[in-house]
Amino acid sequence: MLISALFLMTSALSPLPAIPAEPAAAVEPAAATVCPVCGKSIEPGQGTKISLRGREYIVDDTACSDQLMTDPDKFLEPDGTPKNAKK
C-alpha cells in the first residue's frame, strides 16, 4: 500500500518526456565554437584559426576555410559576425 502510494507520487512528479524541439544549446560547452561556414561545432583546441578583416574565425577544416576566405560576405554579417552565430 505504501509502495503504491509512493509510486503514484513519483509518477505525478515526473515530468512528461519532453519532445525535443531542437538540440539543447545548454549541452554545448561554453568554450566550443561553431564553424561560420558549415555550422559544425568545434571543440576548443580543434579547427583552424584564420584571420579575416582583422578578426579571427575558427573553421573546422580547410574546405571551410577556403570558402570563407573566398566569399566572406556569404558567411559573415557586415559587422563580421558569423551569420549562423547564436543570438
Ligand SMILES: [Zn+2]
Ligand atoms: Zn565548417
